[in-house]
Amino acid sequence: MTHQEIREKFKNFMEARGHAWISSTSVVPENDPSILFITAGMQPLVPYIMGEKHPQGIRLSNIQKCIRTQDIEEVGDKTHDTFFEMVGYWSLGDYFKKEAIQQSFDFLTKELNLDPNRIYITCFEGDENAPKDEESSKLWQEVGISEDKIYFLGADSNWWSPGETGPCGPDSEIFYDMKGGLGKLTHDEFLEADERQDIVEIGNNVFMSYEKKDGKVIGELPSKNVDMGGGFERLVMAAQEKTDIFATDLFKGMVDVITSTSGADRDSREVRIIADHIRTSVILISDGVHPSNKDQGYILRRLLRRAIRIAEKIGYSDFRPLVEEVSKTYGDIYENTRNVNLIYSVIEAEEEKFRKTLSKGIKEFEKKTNEGKLSGTDAFLLFSTYGFPIEVTQELAEERDISIDMQGYSLEFEKHQEQSRKGAEQKFKGGLAGHGDMETKLHTATHLLHAALHEVLGEHATQRGSNITSERLRFDFNHESKMTDEEKAAVEEWVNDKISRDLTIVLEEMSPEEAREAGATGLFGDKYGDRVTVYSIGDVSKEMCGGPHVEKTGDLGKFRIKKEEASSAGVRRIKAILE
Numbered sequence: 001m002t003h004q005e006i007r008e009k010f011k012n013f014m015e016a017r018g019h020a021w022i023s024s025t026s027v028v029p030e031n032d033p034s035i036l037f038i039t040a041g042m043q044p045l046v047p048y049i050m051g052e053k054h055p056q057g058i059r060l061s062n063i064q065k066c067i068r069t070q071d072i073e074e075v076g077d078k079t080h081d082t083f084f085e086m087v088g089y090w091s092l093g094d095y096f097k098k099e100a101i102q103q104s105f106d107f108l109t110k111e112l113n114l115d116p117n118r119i120y121i122t123c124f125e126g127d128e129n130a131p132k133d134e135e136s137s138k139l140w141q142e143v144g145i146s147e148d149k150i151y152f153l154g155a156d157s158n159w160w161s162p163g164e165t166g167p168c169g170p171d172s173e174i175f176y177d178m179k180g181g182l183g184k185l186t187h188d189e190f191l192e193a194d195e196r197q198d199i200v201e202i203g204n205n206v207f208m209s210y211e212k213k214d215g216k217v218i219g220e221l222p223s224k225n226v227d228m229g230g231g232f233e234r235l236v237m238a239a240q241e242k243t244d245i246f247a248t249d250l251f252k253g254m255v256d257v258i259t260s261t262s263g264a265d266r267d268s269r270e271v272r273i274i275a276d277h278i279r280t281s282v283i284l285i286s287d288g289v290h291p292s293n294k295d296q297g298y299i300l301r302r303l304l305r306r307a308i309r310i311a312e313k314i315g316y317s318d319f320r321p322l323v324e325e326v327s328k329t330y331g332d333i334y335e336n337t338r339n340v341n342l343i344y345s346v347i348e349a350e351e352e353k354f355r356k357t358l359s360k361g362i363k364e365f366e367k368k369t370n371e372g373k374l375s376g377t378d379a380f381l382l383f384s385t386y387g388f389p390i391e392v393t394q395e396l397a398e399e400r401d402i403s404i405d406m407q408g409y410s411l412e413f414e415k416h417q418e419q420s421r422k423g424a425e426q427k428f429k430g431g432l433a434g435h436g437d438m439e440t441k442l443h444t445a446t447h448l449l450h451a452a453l454h455e456v457l458g459e460h461a462t463q464r465g466s467n468i469t470s471e472r473l474r475f476d477f478n479h480e481s482k483m484t485d486e487e488k489a490a491v492e493e494w495v496n497d498k499i500s501r502d503l504t505i506v507l508e509e510m511s512p513e514e515a516r517e518a519g520a521t522g523l524f525g526d527k528y529g530d531r532v533t534v535y536s537i538g539d540v541s542k543e544m545c546g547g548p549h550v551e552k553t554g555d556l557g558k559f560r561i562k563k564e565e566a567s568s569a570g571v572r573r574i575k576a577i578l579e
């Protein structure tokens with residue numbers, strides 16, 4: 001069964017069960033600057049999971065392009081990529097556990113012909129928020145999974161909750177015995193087999209059953225959703241009877257090229273990392289990302305530079321045939337990957353840049369290492385002068401058994417960031433920022449509006465959606481009734497007061513946990529991020545957000561609400577402008 005056949009089977013199977021097929025979005029989020037990449041199929045669907053009506057109905061399905069940079073350390077094992085495709089289906093207030101479990105099971109065993117005896121299941125064991133999910137376990141037994149292949153695990157692995165307020169619920173993961181023959185496993189043996197990647201998670205059904213408010217489950221949702229996410233590469237691996245994703249037809253062409261020219265071993269980390277990073281780079285470039293020093297562009301640059309360095313290490317150098325292989329595999333599915341010349345020219349330009357400094361940088365690295373140590377300042381020098389992303393320096397160090405003063409490096413890095421921030425400020429003051437000024441201002445105004453709504457309407461008035469054009473901001477939030485004229489005036493007045501106080505906006509980077517502890521309001525989806533940026537406006541607002549923002553609220557002008565209307569049940573929408 002080829003990967004193309006598996007794609008078609010999935011689409012046909014879901015459509016036959018009444019699901020509307022929706023296409024994958026770009027890997028770069030279209031409406032959410034607080035995250036760099038789409039990391040799960042449900043992400044672009046968040047508004048609909050929160051209650052907005054989807055134009056295509058209440059049963060949806062797709063295969064979504066995802067990027068998880070937080071898995072970069074894992075790449076090289078049997079089952080993780082930085083880019084992967086996620087198969088998904090959603091029931092928005094329609095069918096629930098019984099149908100979802102039957103559906104997963106039928107697709108795996110009847111369409112992909114997986115062996116039901118090699119399937120293992122995990123369910124939620126229960127805690128103070130919700131009871132043990134006996135129901136899902138029973139349903140799995142009804143379709144034919146034996147009770148001793150069902151394991152109950154805690155909230156850290158089998159509970160889905162994206163934030164302090166909103167839907168949450170238990171999930172049920174599906175694992176597959178990759179080699180076959182594992183048979184019955186005790187709870188501990190199951191966990192060990194997972195650790196060894198002898199059994200692999202291929203999919204997960206999330207049952208959004210409960211409602212959370214300020215961190216506590218307050219009851220069951222009136223309308224329950226199912227969100228299933230499965231790893232396409234892993235499904236292909238299981239269907240093709242392979243024991244790692246790089247042996248599937250999604251990667252085989254690339255692996256053949258790298259191993260035949262370099263002589264490296266097909267199962268080596270190096271070969272897998274090069275294949276993964278070049279594949280991800282092709283997808284990024286085809287979605288419009290260019291190598292740069294910030295945001296998505298910097299991720300692309302790091303992937304390419306790491307691949308270049310590792311390729312050089314194993315004696316491989318020509319990326320063009322790899323781009324051709326990716327294009328061959330994905331050209332029919334993602335049209336923009338067809339343009340090999342264009343994509344390769346971007347990679348080639350980055351290679352040229354990095355190769356100029358690579359060997360000099362390695363010499364510098366060797367010169368600067370002293371008694372098995374590299375100082376933080378020198379690691380930073382390699383970054384700033386030779387363009388070595390820190391992971392490249394770390395790998396060089398590991399290979400030579402050298403330790404790096406990472407704390408020193410971070411300090412240098414922060415100092416540098418502070419300087420470049422000041423530089424940006426200077427530029428801004430000089431009026432050079434030009435394009436996108438209005439969007440930036442409206443973005444900051446959105447934070448003030450959010451805080452004002454909390455102030456005027458109450459803490460329940462939290463964000464449900466946001467959209468900004470160069471003309472106006474649009475903001476959706478939880479609130480039952482139409483706002484009165486007095487309330488609207490009070491919100492305008494509150495925001496304009498903060499503008500007139502010319503408050504300073506401050507940016508900090510931290511983990512989602514730290515952000516929550518610092519009292520930042522945050523949006524959905526943060527479960528998937530590793531580091532988040534938090535913007536504070538004086539002491540009136542603190543929000544997890546990707547920016548950009550103005551430096552001072554005095555730059556905003558006058559804030560005015562143009563319209564206040566219903567968006568969906570329990571959700572209001574404000575459109576506002578800056579004059």
Ligand code: ATP
Pocket residue numbers: 068071079080081082083084086201202203204229230231232233234
């Ligand atoms: P894992 O524990 O294996 O990293 P996960 O719990 O992070 O998986 P989910 O967030 O539940 O995975 O994502 C849904 C599905 O996407 C998983 O069942 C898995 O098959 C697939 N998946 C997740 N991360 C990756 C990755 N980095 N590469 C390939 N597939 C992935």
Ligand code: MG
Pocket residue numbers: 071
């Ligand atoms: Mg993971």
